[in-house]
Amino acid sequence: xxxxxxxxxxxxxxxxxxxxxxLRDSSFVYLGDTANVPYxxxxxxxxxxLSVDCALRLKKEGVDAVVVACNTASALALPAIQKAVxxxxxxxxxxxxxxxxxxxxxxxxSKAAPVLVLATRATIRSRAYGTRLEALLxxxxxxxxxxxxxxxxxxxxxxxxxHPILHQTIAEYVGQHVSEHAPGVAxxxxxxxxxxRAAFERALPGWEVVDSAQAVAEALGREQFEGAGLxxxxxxxxxxxxxxxxxFARALMEQSVMEPV
Amino acid sequence: xxxxxxxxxxxxxxxxxxxxxxLRDSSFVYLGDTANVPYxxxxxxxxxxLSVDCALRLKKEGVDAVVVACNTASALALPAIQKAVxxxxxxxxxxxxxxxxxxxxxxxxSKAAPVLVLATRATIRSRAYGTRLEALLxxxxxxxxxxxxxxxxxxxxxxxxxHPILHQTIAEYVGQHVSEHAPGVAxxxxxxxxxxRAAFERALPGWEVVDSAQAVAEALGREQFEGAGLxxxxxxxxxxxxxxxxxFARALMEQSVMEPV
Numbered sequence: 001x002x003x004x005x006x007x008x009x010x011x012x013x014x015x016x017x018x019x020x021x022x023l024r025d026s027s028f029v030y031l032g033d034t035a036n037v038p039y040x041x042x043x044x045x046x047x048x049x050l051s052v053d054c055a056l057r058l059k060k061e062g063v064d065a066v067v068v069a070c071n072t073a074s075a076l077a078l079p080a081i082q083k084a085v086x087x088x089x090x091x092x093x094x095x096x097x098x099x100x101x102x103x104x105x106x107x108x109x110s111k112a113a114p115v116l117v118l119a120t121r122a123t124i125r126s127r128a129y130g131t132r133l134e135a136l137l138x139x140x141x142x143x144x145x146x147x148x149x150x151x152x153x154x155x156x157x158x159x160x161x162x163h164p165i166l167h168q169t170i171a172e173y174v175g176q177h178v179s180e181h182a183p184g185v186a187x188x189x190x191x192x193x194x195x196x197r198a199a200f201e202r203a204l205p206g207w208e209v210v211d212s213a214q215a216v217a218e219a220l221g222r223e224q225f226e227g228a229g230l231x232x233x234x235x236x237x238x239x240x241x242x243x244x245x246x247x248f249a250r251a252l253m254e255q256s257v258m259e260p261v
Numbered sequence: 262x263x264x265x266x267x268x269x270x271x272x273x274x275x276x277x278x279x280x281x282x283x284l285r286d287s288s289f290v291y292l293g294d295t296a297n298v299p300y301x302x303x304x305x306x307x308x309x310x311l312s313v314d315c316a317l318r319l320k321k322e323g324v325d326a327v328v329v330a331c332n333t334a335s336a337l338a339l340p341a342i343q344k345a346v347x348x349x350x351x352x353x354x355x356x357x358x359x360x361x362x363x364x365x366x367x368x369x370x371s372k373a374a375p376v377l378v379l380a381t382r383a384t385i386r387s388r389a390y391g392t393r394l395e396a397l398l399x400x401x402x403x404x405x406x407x408x409x410x411x412x413x414x415x416x417x418x419x420x421x422x423x424h425p426i427l428h429q430t431i432a433e434y435v436g437q438h439v440s441e442h443a444p445g446v447a448x449x450x451x452x453x454x455x456x457x458r459a460a461f462e463r464a465l466p467g468w469e470v471v472d473s474a475q476a477v478a479e480a481l482g483r484e485q486f487e488g489a490g491l492x493x494x495x496x497x498x499x500x501x502x503x504x505x506x507x508x509f510a511r512a513l514m515e516q517s518v519m520e521p522v
Binding site for chain 1: 296297298302303304305306307411412415416418419421425426429430433502503504505
């Protein structure tokens with residue numbers, strides 16, 4: 001099985017890492033659209049156009065399935081991508097993310113625990129998570145809070161993954177919610193955010209942090225691609241602007257290729 | 262005279278404002294490549310391709326001159342742009358910026374005053390300013406310091422133009438230079454930076470701050486387009502992703518259109 005994974009930049013590597021853990025007999029093509037990162041501030045129309053281009057590029061590489069490892073593209077462009085690639089199955093991160101939140105809420109057992117969705121501006125504007133979560137958990141009394149965090153992707157792409165200014169920026173985004181609500185479940189609704197999971201956990205004391213990268217890999221490992229074996233899958237890397245790959249991601253890619261996950 | 266002005270985003274509006282002050286009988290077409298902002302982290306090859314596309318779009322609009330109101334594009338793509346548009350004159354911001362630094366250094370009269378170039382990662386990597394300034398001022402003993410400030414464009418595009426985190430990020434970029442050098446001349450080598458000129462002045466006490474936006478408008482007003490009259494020129498706005506124009510820039514554009522500058 002050859003699985004194509006794409007993201008606007010290097011964030012999707014967090015999904016790839018999880019997929020390789022779950023699907024040891026598959027091989028992977030990772031496409032990072034570094035020529036167009038970030039997708040978050042772009043319009044829905046433009047994100048759709050770019051996402052379809054990425055999916056068609058992966059189709060040309062002969063993949064058996066496409067994983068949209070980008071919340072912005074998953075939230076805005078999944079139907080267009082599915083239409084463009086025809087019979088090849090397409091998997092986004094939003095639905096697994098929603099399920100993951102629902103599971104965490106059930107485990108918490110608290111009736112009014114709030115859900116805090118953290119994502120890019122385009123994902124929040126699409127209301128992809130908000131609408132689904134309100135339908136699923138709203139009637140049970142869980143407040144659904146949506147917070148756009150537009151500066152985190154640029155900071156992560158800069159390698160500021162444990163920088164005082166990153167911590168302050170996160171505090172700026174979540175501070176008010178933390179003081180207004182009891183702890184609940186926070187969803188990292190951007191595949192860049194698992195790089196800075198520790199920083200989110202620090203800013204959200206007592207909150208359960210779930211991420212869509214892990215969620216999609218678990219969902220796919222369980223439901224879609226049965227018969228996984230033992231070897232770690234090979235990865236081919238494609239970047240639309242190969243000279244614009246952040247140094248910290250290069251280091252991580254090498255590690256990811258060398259290391260049997 | 263119809264002048265085409267382009268930038269990766271809304272930063273070039275600072276150049277446009279200065280141009281309208283200097284050239285009151287001209288009309289303007291402003292092209293903001295908001296579909297591809299920011300240019301700063303992209304590779305030289307990719308910036309060149311995008312810049313040529315912008316210039317050709319302005320040529321199709323029938324402009325008499327092209328002003329590249331983006332330091333990254335000026336530093337990396339001026340020859341390619343000139344070749345693409347043929348006989349239409351093309352003006353970048355780097356050379357006026359360099360001249361402006363030289364003038365400020367002459368006025369300071371201090372023999373060893375340092376020059377601090379602040380710009381995007383791509384502009385700094387190109388060494389467009391560094392090479393020219395070292396040739397011009399290095400032999401006189403002026404240290405030339407180049408500092409990439411990659412997170413400032415995303416913050417400005419977010420409207421964080423007087424935000425505590427912006428001030429801290431600037432301090433992070435310039436702090437070491439301020440403590441290691443006596444005050445000198447700081448060049449804002451990105452057309453977004455004049456929006457946050459006050460923040461730079463606060464972080465650089467005693468330094469003379471010059472900006473390339475003002476420099477290019479002054480140079481063009483003086484040398485290139487003689488015979489300016491009295492009316493404020495009309496502006497047409499084009500954005501490659503019209504839904505991705507920051508709110509603070511929209512407000513400013515309206516002001517700029519309504520107000521006789």
